Amino acid sequence: MSARLNSVKRGLFLDSVILMQISRTISKLENVEDAAVMMGTPANQEILNNSNLLTDDGKIAKGGDLIIAVRASDEPSAHLALNQATSLIERPVILKEQSSDVLPATLRAALDDNPNANLALISVPGEFAAAEAWKALRAGLDVMIFSDNVSIEAEAQLKQEARKSNRIVMGPDCGTAILAGVPLAFANEVPAGNIGIIGASGTGIQEVVCLIARAGFGISHAIGVGGRDLSDPVGGLSTLTAIELLDSDPATEHIVLISKPPSERVVKVITKAINRSRKFFTVCFLGSADYVLPNNAVSVKTLKAAAVNVTKIQPDTSSAGDLVSTGRAGAKWIRGLYSGGSLSSEAQVILISHGLKVASNSPIVGADLYVEPSAGHVIIDLGDDKYTVGRPHPMIEPAVRDQPLLDAFQDPSVKVILLDLVLGYGSSLDPADHIASLLQQNWNNDPTIIASVTGTEYDPQVFSRQVDILHAAGVYVAPSNADAAEAAVKLLSMQYDS
Amino acid sequence: MRKTLVPPIRPLSAYRIGRHALRVLANSTRGQVAGVFKGGIYLDLDDNWCCITSRGASAGPANICTPFFGGMDILQGCKVTVSRNRNIIIGRYLRVETVTADLWLPPKIDWTPKTLNLGLNAVDKMCVDSIPECGLSGAVWPVHPRWRRLPAEYYAAMPVIRSLSAWLESSLMSSIVKPPPTNCGDLLGLGPGLTPSGDDFLIGMLIALATIGRLDISAILGDAIEPFLCSNTGPISCLYLKTALNGEANEQLHLMINFVLGGHLRQIRPQLGIISSIGHSSGWDSLAGAMIVLRALRPT
Structure with a gap:
């Protein structure tokens, strides 16, 4: 009585020549009567079935899967052939799944x-x-x-x-x-x-x-x-x-x-x-x-x-777009809603350097401690414990910024909102999309929103894509966080000029 | 702390890109490396596939041709992102810029029944004794007596190929195209190889029909097989069948069909050499599919 064994490799693609070589190699092994390594399409399953090679294990394969099918005169020989085929097939393939199987606990x-x-x-x-x-x-x-x-x-x-x-x-x-x-x-x-x-x-x-x-x-x-x-x-x-x-x-x-x-x-x-x-x-x-x-x-x-x-290279400003003041009458304050603590500090540095009085929940030297509610230029570090108790950090969960953003929309004294998006590993996979959705439903281009995106083209979120989404939503995207703060200050001046 | 530097991301400029690949890049943002081969890297981008080919590989509708030599640690599962400028970033190894790439389009050919007859006679002579022992070319050219046995896919495919040949002969001679044989879908996913022989055969048929301008026939054939593409074959084969339904395939197959149609006798032999080197039997299988179309056109 022959022994038949099948193994299915999911989503594995190998060159045809390699597949044929593996088929031939295992077919020639001792006591192997027939063997095949084929894509697991219905037509190929029928061929394997007609050749008395298909088992129930092989029948679960889909068109994009690979079936290794062996028929040998005895079970040890069938196992040996199947193992050899498997090792030949898996050699060039990423070991990602195997390495994550067992995570050390200590x-x-x-x-x-x-x-x-x-x-x-x-x-x-x-x-x-x-x-x-x-x-x-x-x-x-x-x-x-x-x-x-x-x-x-x-x-x-x-x-x-x-x-x-x-x-x-x-x-x-x-x-x-x-x-x-x-x-x-x-x-x-x-x-x-x-x-x-x-x-x-x-x-x-x-x-x-x-x-x-x-x-x-x-x-x-x-x-x-x-x-x-x-x-x-x-x-x-x-x-x-x-x-x-x-x-x-x-x-x-x-x-x-x-x-x-x-x-x-x-x-x-x-x-x-x-x-x-x-x-x-x-x-x-x-x-x-x-x-x-x-x-x-x-x-x-x-x-x-x-x-x-x-x-020795200034950040590229070519894709920032035109800074337009859409501020409302009487509005005069900057509201910074930051996910990055150091980015909020940098914004404070810029504002203070222009002689502006700033308050923050994480103040730098020269800034005041922000106590709600208070008027004036306010820079909030949303990564602070107050905003993240029982919630993820705003870099991970952009919704942490939603309510402060909605509050700023409702505040008639806010002329410009400063935002940061921090990309990279660990961060939200599409922070711009989240903000764009919120703006679409709740924002009528007033107050002006200025953002900066901390990221690169190689990040999972792709820098240029995030910038494009913000642009499309009507957000002015500065080439750096410092430029965003400078733009906010400039916007205040634009109001005074006009 | 390790002091060795990781290799920087290597920039590559693609020099040619197919229409399908262009569409995929325009509509995708991220995905993964789905398959790595000597000749190229298949990308699965938001469930649409395309292929970055390495130096020397042919152009095609799904291909992004680069001077890439390979040798980097790009593995299946590696993360891929696409930027707004259609730059493809693969893990931390490779950035492929496609903006300056030329659009690839299938080569065209002028032909007459006379040149076709010349081409068919030439290719038939060259193929005798040359076809591989596996795949479906044995259904189109005589098999060599030394063959020990015909492949299993041959027996499964022969009834379908016979009925497809008869359907083509009647369709090509008539202005009214009947539906294709109901068993034509049996070729999908049939046979060994990454792209099963039956799929390659259908691709050859579709490209030959598109080349001779009978898109009406290829559309009817497409209607019959398209609903079963995803379920009856693998994603790479599915990709090539979809592009073939739009009349485009690997450049080498187009050239082979063109040389036969145009009776370009000097070019047929070297091109046959190129075709025979595609996959294990993929080139031969697709040529066999094209041949049953071209033979049905042969002047009587």
Whole structure:
């Protein structure tokens, strides 16, 4: 009695010549009476059936599937032939499905699976994150802590330990990194290049790397260090390590350092490290006064200025369109509704630089703390806990911005609304479409909306597509977040002029 | 931390693009690499398919021709996005710019019954003893006595091919086209290979009918098979059948049919060599399909 075996490979396409070679190879195996590797179309199933090769397993195949069919004089020979055909077929195919079959549940299991791993990305509830980070450091790994709610004392201890053991701890609350081209957490797809980024700011890193990429340049590594790294208790330990790493990286020629203003003590430490480095630095401490930096460093005020200083190319304004004031009578305020914290800080920097009084729920030096309700120019960081309790971050769920946007439409004093869209891995797959749908139903071009899109053509959302959707919805899209804020200020002047 | 650089995204400019591919790019935003072959990469973009072909591959309605040499780690399942400028970005490896690509259109031919007769005689002589042992070319040219056995698809296809030949002869001679034989759909998805032999055979028929200007006949044949395309064959074959229903296929098949129609004797032999190198037997199968149309046109 012959043994028949079928195996179906779903959605697998191989060259005809290869299919025929595999068919022949397994047909010639010992004790194999007949064998075929065919697309699983109904017509081919009939052929296989007529050749006494089809089994119930094969009958489930569709036209786009591949059937491996074997008939042998005994079952072991049939299994052997089927296994050989399978291995020949699967050799060139992505192992994605297999690798995701079993996910390790612990750090130790992950290391057992992949002993060559050299970095642990930790995203667990904050109270457990420090303990996991310790385990990772002891296992000799660099650590990226995506989790927040880790105490600053724990952060300082972890980073001290990491410095001792020649490792780096990125975070806590480190939302962005691109290491050797691998995007981690919220990050954009950017070309490789000679510019290294160190950032205590997630969306700050994203804005700078995207402006650099859109200017035609590339990134060696973008190292997030966590928003508190340059605070006094932590002392900039991870920033120091990152400077040393990029300084010794032959691929990196220019380093951009982005952070909120550090403490005076930490500035001195960082300045010394920059002075020791052989690389050029562009330093952007958002919202700070000018610092005296070594000769190999330049201080800039905005994220855009950081990108321009490195690339010497201004963002392309050709596709922004015409800025038209559609403001209503009596309207005079800017309302910024931001998903990116650093982008909201940059907007405040611009507004303050024009002498405007600004309030924010996340104020920079020179801005007031926003207390609802209040009139005036307001920049809101919607990533703040107040807006995200029990909800995803607005970069993931653009609907978080809906109600504040509707409120701004209803507020007759708002002349211009500033928005940011942050693209890349982890972010909403089509944020522009969400906004466009909302505008279509609730907005009559008043107040004016100015947006910026942080992203690249290579991102899953595709930068140009998002810009096009916003344009079609009637939104003015500035080439950078700083340009968007400048445009908003310009729009205020347009009202006064007319 | 790894210090090695990943390769930068490599830009490629496509130099030719088919109408079908153009439509797919205009209407799609994202998708994935559905199949990777030596000669090209099939993209599934929002359930529409097209193919980025590598250097040396032929043009065609679904093809985006590039100077790509291959060798990069593009794998099935790799993410693909399409920008507004019809740039195709594949994972983090490849960006194919299509804006400057020339539109590919099928080559045209002048022919007469006399040139057709010359072409048919020449191709028949060359094909004797040359056809492959699998596929459906054995239904059109004599099989070699040394063949141990005829392929299973041959037996399944022969009744259909006979009835299709008879239908073509009566349709081509008449201004009224009758419906095709009810069993013509049996060819769909029939036979080995990525594009089953029966599909290739139908493609050859459709292209020959389009080339001689009998779109009325190809439309009726299309009406009979189109409802079963998705269910009875695979997506790559389905793609080529759909473009063939619009009168377009691989450039090499068009050239082969044109050379036979135009009686271009010097070009038939080298072109037959190219046809025989397409797939395992795909080139031969599609030529066989075209032959039953051209033979039905042969002056008596």
